[in-house]
Amino acid sequence: MLKEQTEPVELTETLVVPATMRAAVYRGVNDVRVETIPVPEIGAGEVLVKIHTCGICGTDLKKIHTGSHSAPRVFGHEMAGTVVKVGEGVSDFVVGDRVMAYHHIPCGECFYCRKRTFAQCETYKKVGCTAGFAPSGGGFAEYIRVMDWIVQKGLVKIPDGVPFEQAAFIEPVNTCYKAIELLGLQNDETVLVIGQGPIGILLAALAQRTGATVLTSDLYAERHAIAAKFGLDRPLDARGDVVAAAKAATGGRGADVALLAVGGDALIRVAMDAIRPGGRVMLFAATQHGEAPFDPAAVCMDEKTLMGSYSSSVAINDEVARLVLEGYGNGFDLTPLISHRFPLEDAVAAIDMASHPQADSMKIVIQP
Template sequence: MTVTATSKGHAMAAETLPATMRAAVYRGVNDVRVETIPTPQIGPGEVLVRVHSCGICGTDLKKIHTGSHSAPRIFGHETSGTIVRTGPGVEGFTIGDRVMVFHHIPCRQCYYCRKKTFAQCPVYKKVGCTAGFEPSGGGFAEYVRVMDWIVRSGGLVKIPDEVPFEQAAFVEPVNTCLKAIHNLDLAPDETVLVIGQGPIGILLAALAARTGAKVLTSDLYPERHAVAATYGLNHPLDAARENIVEAARRESEGRGADAVILAVGGNALIRTAMDAARPGGRILLFAQTQHGEAVIDPAAVCMDEKTLLGSYSASVEIQEEGARLVFEGYRNGFDLTKLISHRFPLEKAVEAIEVASNPTAKSMKIFIQPGLEV
């Protein structure tokens, strides 16, 4: 048995780990199975984290349903948990630390990093967390191995004692949303339309509102608007009953929204988003992560001078800001656990993925929690 000093100076014995663990293993298109696999071994500079909570992200679902990635893999990257092993050379972290994990961290030196386009960095594109097989996040498992460059370069973030694991698991998605809001460069006198009020749409809208801008939220379901209202979003548009383009103009003195954020996957609403923006406005695509063709109005870009832009993944440049928003927010009215509609034990991960893949009015953020009772 190994004895290690914790960050608070108390001795903590390293727990005896099982040789095997349970994990939700992707075996092919629409084929995920809960299996027993070896518990990951770690090397120098690495840590092993016992997973407490992992959110299901839309990108996880895309990979599962499209077969864009080879099998077998273990997905899940919105991960929080407790360090149970540290490899030789690890500094600043010890057994017992509560942490959340970024699965991508850039090199900070290449051309893309110098241009602050971190998600395009070749090192960033490598995944630095695995529960086994090809590194793919690994959060849908009991334990996840965090590789050396993630640990060394700031991808492992300590969770304050008073912040629950569920709140901390939102650090990565909040970073991605905050990056998008920074890209829009909103001003207090502007009107923003956020199309889609799932958990990501609500995060985007709530962060946009922090700039002082007027934020309109659009969704088909009143239940989702009710959740959004708990975050101070009080300009709901009923997409099931009203024309969103006309409503955006009505709420902006006839001009159209200064900025429109499309937080719904697929391409069907891109033209709607463009039409809802004023001349000279900005349209940000957030959830369009599959390559393909889409219909846009080129004259809206040229003659109407509308700007079409995108935002993808997290930014290391705002990592501290995003983490602070999540950690301090739990105490100051930004409780993100209210977005969680379903919590599933790992043994029911297939059911969790099914619920997340078929959203309803009452489903929001879906979490897998290995320690939850079956």
């Protein structure tokens, strides 16, 4: 097991950074290779970060397996590490700072930003962190270049004593927190979270923090056991009739909200059937285009709402950072969600494991 680092690194402005580094390079559909590539150069307003921990996200896997993006690239965006070089004009960060970096930050001025739909902003869709090649996050490498607009609004300092592993959850927690905010949960509501992988557990834990009653559904008892560590003590066996179980738990009405935290369009119908008239279904993992049948009368006559949430929200960056960083050791330790840690040289095996989740696999991280 790799040793976690929680203490600040003693470095100087004259730190020597190598010319080359190791990286897991995407070369085409289902083709990732660990290679030696140049360490990216930084410019004015930018910083270079040495990666300590980077989680593997489902969106990384989708890109690798579908060929949705051109090659070569280095993916990975749930990342935390240490600043090892700063560009001209950077005043808020110094060499040795422990940080996490968002890879998307919106412009704050366009139509979509004014409507607080930040993920649709054209600047947001640009990626501001790279290990080289087309910017794609870059966390599956030893070093990343963090561009100026990310340094200004999307680089978060990690306090001493908080592990990099905890800080690497800030970006995924933001995406989940955004979804919970959009739902506007009330403390007399019952929420069904379908799927108890790491994202499902985060969604369920955040929903429970609002005071709502949370039901969790998954195929694996092992995942329910991990969810129980977060106070999620109303498990439903996904091999059974989840709709009937949700109704039984709510006096026959159905849940007020269903959160779909796994892919699979067939589960949209399950979620819609599991909620009461006037309830809401939140799609969180439906990130591939296609067609998914559902009963339109359930939306019209039963007044059920089908909604979605995608990516993070800059409006809650500060709140989420406080939650995650102050939560370590104070009831919101997220490191138990990590089931496997791989060195960078074994990145291909890490990606393969994440692509074929098992009962005992949760968040998988790469640690250069």
